Amino acid sequence: MDTKQKTILVADDDKAIVDSISAILNMSGYEVLNVNDGTSVLQAIKAQPDLVLLDIQMPGHDGVAVCKQLKRQASTKDIPIIFLSASMDVARKAQESGADDYLEKPFDIDALKDKIFHCLNRSRAAS
Template identity: 55%
Template structure:
């Protein structure tokens, strides 16, 4: 049996973190979550298979975190899906190196299909 894929959620909205975490666990993923974007950059081992980052987090811009993840050898190949309530940020998310973008409020089916797509590639 293969180990479940691990996904890290970083969002400062506890409602979103709880809902997404529940959905992902129901789908069989192992989930790590944080409401502090800086925690993402503190990971040294046990990296997730995919990052789900909010663009606007208190004190932290998810795009800066994404840029840093994409610079590091240890995390540059891990897919990053960025989420935001603002559609205007889709382009800047991609410029920061995000592999995908999802607008809030998002449809859980759409999120799950994007995650499956990036984990399959």
């Protein structure tokens, strides 16, 4: 898979997390868009990223509400969403909202890269 052509939207209200994820993904060849709240996700999604990394607990619209909205819209329903959260019930929230995968914080960066790779491959295979 050619990661140089893939865009990932990173949404988290913790700037340190966004900065570290962005740096790692940039070094891996991805283009990265950064936002820090749910309302901004709904604006940034217009760029049609290939994947969204979405924190559950953010100001404005939380990640669960954002995910449900994106999965209901024809133009965004097929964009893979991976939840990133310290929430104890992240697995349940991911399943209930239609997220494609999840990762509990703190997370291992290799595990994150693996989940991104697999979600992008599933998405490409489905199209």
